[in-house]
Amino acid sequence: MLELAAELLERVRARTPFVAATVTDVAGSAPRQPGSSLVVDAGGAVLGNVSGGCVDAAVHEACQEMLAGDRRPRTVRFGYTDADALGVGLTCGGTIELLLRHHDPGAEPHLGQAFTDAAQDRPVAVATIVRGPDAHLGRAIVVRPDRPHEGTLGDERLDRVAAAHATAALHAGRTGTVELGVADSHCREPMALLVESNAPAPRMLVFGAIDHAAALARLGTFLGYRVTVCDARATFATPDRFPHADEVVVDWPHRYLESQRLDGRTVVCVLTHDPKFDVPLLTAALRLPVAYVGAMGSRRTHQERLARLRAAGLTDHELGRLHSPIGLDLGARTPQETALSIAAEIVAHRHGGTGAPLRTGALPIHRPGVRWRAPFPAVRSQDDRLSSRA
Incomplete structure (x- = not known):
């Protein structure tokens, strides 16, 4: 969402509710990476996109349904293997997973301040639970350099772990997913966090x-x-x-x-x-x-x-x-x-590109997005993952 911070800040200031559909995971060839969002506000305005067009209409409809009905966060998935691939699937052959989340600006002041920071190009990161127990889905904390985190994921220890991962992502200027498993002793059930970071330009x-x-x-x-x-x-x-x-x-x-x-x-x-x-x-x-x-x-x-x-x-x-x-x-x-x-x-x-003409290569056109895998505090960069797959 932070890529749309300036526009979302206007909604926060006007107290206009909105639903954000944010890419949390990609596989294969997919045009947008984790952190990309499509937003629909209560007035019907649409911001951003999550697929370059091929599934945006279906995501827009899902956002409208959430605005009008059940506001509980949920995940949706689109991919080429869907039965209606030519209709709403990713015709480029990949799959994307999204978190749909309803935002009531008055109830989330810490996120509103995060939008303010990002819109003014100040360093800030948001860590959101995008996979795990339904009761925790969509909860988010906000992290800034040298300051305590704001918000809670529902567990003090999980907050500390998420804040540490978000701090590392902010320092590196990266956005991506962090997977936490039960074996890591950081949560009681497997979870995934989406860490969105806004850092000064490289x-x-x-x-x-x-x-x-x-x-x-x-x-x-x-x-x-x-x-x-x-x-x-x-x-x-x-x-x-x-x-x-x-x-x-x-x-x-x-x-x-x-x-x-x-x-x-x-x-x-x-x-x-x-x-x-x-x-x-x-x-x-x-x-x-x-x-x-x-x-x-x-x-x-x-x-x-x-x-x-x-x-x-x-x-x-x-x-x-x-x-x-x-x-x-x-x-x-x-x-x-x-x-x-x-x-x-x-x-x-x-x-991790080769520099070779795309018509002569066999590698995916769209490289995978950044994914970090615990155990904490190890953070694997995108370059590390690509090297390990070579």
Whole structure:
């Protein structure tokens, strides 16, 4: 629901009841991931979607029925194997499970405040029971950094476990399901939580104030990154040259990188291909727990760079994290085309894509959503799951 926070906040302020149908689980090829919602309010307005169109009409009807009748939370499932697959099933071949939940804004102030936080881009996470005993279904708690959680799932110990998982998801900027089993000693019956997190935008650090950086900054912003362009040369590193960057910094690249607090979603793109900048910068970057480090240059430049980095003390394991020459093979010529190849590699690396044409592959088009499996506190990332299935 947090993806619709601004619109839902309007309903909360107007005291308008609504029903939210939220994707809690996907299997096979499905167009939307956990956390995606379709909302129908008491006035008949519709927000969002859960399938890109193929089952939205049926979900809309179910939401209307809940508004008019039984308001108890319940789950529904749609898939290609349904008898009416061509009517309301997922014709893309996957299955989705949804939680339908009636929201009375006046009765849930903690959720209303969560919508306010998300709408203002403040970090907040909501953990909701989406599978388990009927008496607990739909209960939710709200988690924020360095503050006690709000709301309850009906059990103090379960609240603590859910709050810990939600805190981990918020720190990683991830939304997904958490499965809790009886053997884990965290609940009396098997349960699943949907943890929705709203975190600040991930960062893209682009080093080198060149035309390729301007094109990449534009694409990075389009993909939802907070983009910084950094260069030691004040003549070239000016806001006018990089209108799509969130900030332009004049500093030595390695010094700027070492001054930043970065997380596991950060991508670092080194476009300088100048040893006096590249070697100290990449030495620092490849030792940080960031998501992606790429460097521009020819294959000859890459080999010379590897030799310098080894001389600087980097191990083979650390060098194995380097994407160089940066980008996918698209036959790019212009700065814009090169930026596209870099952005494509970043997306593929983030989601476990191969970069191969879809018409020649056998893997699902839509990768599975994030799923975390207890025992607590282990949290498996999407990249971990994809690697384990390879």
